[in-house]
Amino acid sequence: MTSDYDYVIVGGGLAGASAVEGIRERDATGSILMIAEESHLPYDRPPLSKKLWFGKMQLEGIFLHDRSFYETHGVTLALGAAASRLDPAAKTITVAGGATYGYGKLLLATGCKPRKLDIPGGDLDGICYFRGLDDYLHTKGKAAEGKSAVVIGGGFIGSELAAALNINKLDVTMIFPGELLCDRVLPDYLARAVQQRYREKGVRILATDQPVSFGKDGDEFVTRTGKGETITSDIVIVGVGVVPELALAQSGGLETGNGIVVNEYLQTSSPDIYAAGDNAFFPYPVLGQAMRIEHWDHALTQGKWAGRNMAGAYEPYTHQPYFFSDLFEFGYEATGEVDSRLETFADWQKENDTGVVYYLRDGKVRGVMMCNVWNKVEAARELIRKRVTMTHGQLRGLIRGYR
Numbered sequence: 066m067t068s069d070y071d072y073v074i075v076g077g078g079l080a081g082a083s084a085v086e087g088i089r090e091r092d093a094t095g096s097i098l099m100i101a102e103e104s105h106l107p108y109d110r111p112p113l114s115k116k117l118w119f120g121k122m123q124l125e126g127i128f129l130h131d132r133s134f135y136e137t138h139g140v141t142l143a144l145g146a147a148a149s150r151l152d153p154a155a156k157t158i159t160v161a162g163g164a165t166y167g168y169g170k171l172l173l174a175t176g177c178k179p180r181k182l183d184i185p186g187g188d189l190d191g192i193c194y195f196r197g198l199d200d201y202l203h204t205k206g207k208a209a210e211g212k213s214a215v216v217i218g219g220g221f222i223g224s225e226l227a228a229a230l231n232i233n234k235l236d237v238t239m240i241f242p243g244e245l246l247c248d249r250v251l252p253d254y255l256a257r258a259v260q261q262r263y264r265e266k267g268v269r270i271l272a273t274d275q276p277v278s279f280g281k282d283g284d285e286f287v288t289r290t291g292k293g294e295t296i297t298s299d300i301v302i303v304g305v306g307v308v309p310e311l312a313l314a315q316s317g318g319l320e321t322g323n324g325i326v327v328n329e330y331l332q333t334s335s336p337d338i339y340a341a342g343d344n345a346f347f348p349y350p351v352l353g354q355a356m357r358i359e360h361w362d363h364a365l366t367q368g369k370w371a372g373r374n375m376a377g378a379y380e381p382y383t384h385q386p387y388f389f390s391d392l393f394e395f396g397y398e399a400t401g402e403v404d405s406r407l408e409t410f411a412d413w414q415k416e417n418d419t420g421v422v423y424y425l426r427d428g429k430v431r432g433v434m435m436c437n438v439w440n441k442v443e444a445a446r447e448l449i450r451k452r453v454t455m456t457h458g459q460l461r462g463l464i465r466g467y468r
């Protein structure tokens with residue numbers, strides 16, 4: 066039997082939950098079904114590698130809404146249910162186990178899943194490919210003062226978790242193939258300074274190395290690396306990037322590439338089906354290119370935007386998302402094309418700590434990172450939008466505010 070809904074949202078993450086708000090801004094009564102693989106109510110992921118570890122937030126605080134929100138907004142929740150098949154011609158979606166639902170408009174907000182390591186022991190029970198609340202609960206349950214952790218990956222997830230575990234007095238070893246942590250985003254000089262800070266805090270860093278196998282010795286994990294290191298630890302966390310969830314979109318024959326391809330209205334190649342958040346490959350007009358973005362503000366805003374468009378708004382997505390991270394005392398907000406391969410100009414108030422890094426192409430600002438400088442995202446967005454050639458002299462002091 067098929068139940069029909071005006072709107073079906075697949076994915077109970079930030080983009081999915083925001084879509085509910087977007088739909089309800091324009092349609093107070095249309096029926097909504099949310100199909101979500103995780104059994105938790107939608108929650109925020111950033112605190113899983115930050116605030117929850119520092120006592121700055123309690124677990125209850127991560128949920129985007131309580132259950133009554135979904136009741137009062139007329140949302141039927143199918144939690145713990147994975148959608149497995151999509152039929153755009155029949156406008157139906159089928160959940161593993163067999164239930165089939167009809168939709169008027171459909172949103173695929175299925176996010177990303179962690180990239181797995183294809184090495185011996187890569188799928189060993191207890192190795193944590195960190196992404197969700199269950200991974201946090203698992204790791205937190207094992208993390209105690211004096212325990213040891215190996216963190217594979219020098220990107221933001223690995224770096225944030227290594228800092229969190231170090232602050233919780235665990236003995237932490239990081240292993241990653243590059244020379245410097247977070248080096249896809251941080252320019253060389255800044256990545257070097259951040260890495261030095263990690264070392265000073267007591268994090269052992271094995272750069273230009275990678276795991277070749279995981280094993281077990283009693284309760285402990287044994288990690289062997291390409292350069293011949295053997296490290297035993299109570300915990301192994303892997304954060305080596307994510308891949309977009311495309312299987313469902315592909316089951317319905319939708320166009321996919323580095324994400325589910327959408328137009329400026331966030332419609333997929335089947336116009337009644339939308340995609341938003343970490344899984345969407347969308348046109349980013351200010352940067353003049355299509356891209357996929359894995360950040361909180363993007364999922365929040367694009368999810369809501371998709372919801373509004375599903376309910377008839379028909380507005381092109383023009384938001385310029387920002388992102389943020391905290392690496393010990395070094396925190397930042399950034400927007401635009403923050404790619405360390407671009408030319409950079411750093412305008413420091415305190416070197417490699419407080420100031421603004423500009424990312425330029427042909428003299429024009431493409432991205433801005435505000436390091437321990439807050440509430441300046443709008444100024445950075447405007448500068449990127451202007452697309453005018455700027456000299457270092459013109460940039461100095463522009464955003465960090467002594468002009």
Ligand SMILES: Cc1cc2nc3c(=O)[nH]c(=O)nc-3n(C[C@H](O)[C@H](O)[C@H](O)COP(=O)(O)OP(=O)(O)OC[C@H]3O[C@@H](n4cnc5c(N)ncnc54)[C@H](O)[C@@H]3O)c2cc1C
Binds near residue numbers: 075313
């Ligand atoms: C630990 C961590 C820390 C982060 N910190 C930051 C930060 O500091 N700053 C920042 O800007 N960003 C951060 N991010 C990124 C940010 O959280 C993501 O960009 C955001 O969560 C993406 O939201 P989403 O809804 O698109 O996808 P997700 O949050 O991945 O949600 C997608 C949901 O869909 C479900 N799903 C997938 N397939 C199906 C299916 N077939 N059927 C049903 N359900 C399905 C998944 O189970 C998942 O619950 C962090 C991410 C993580 C993991």
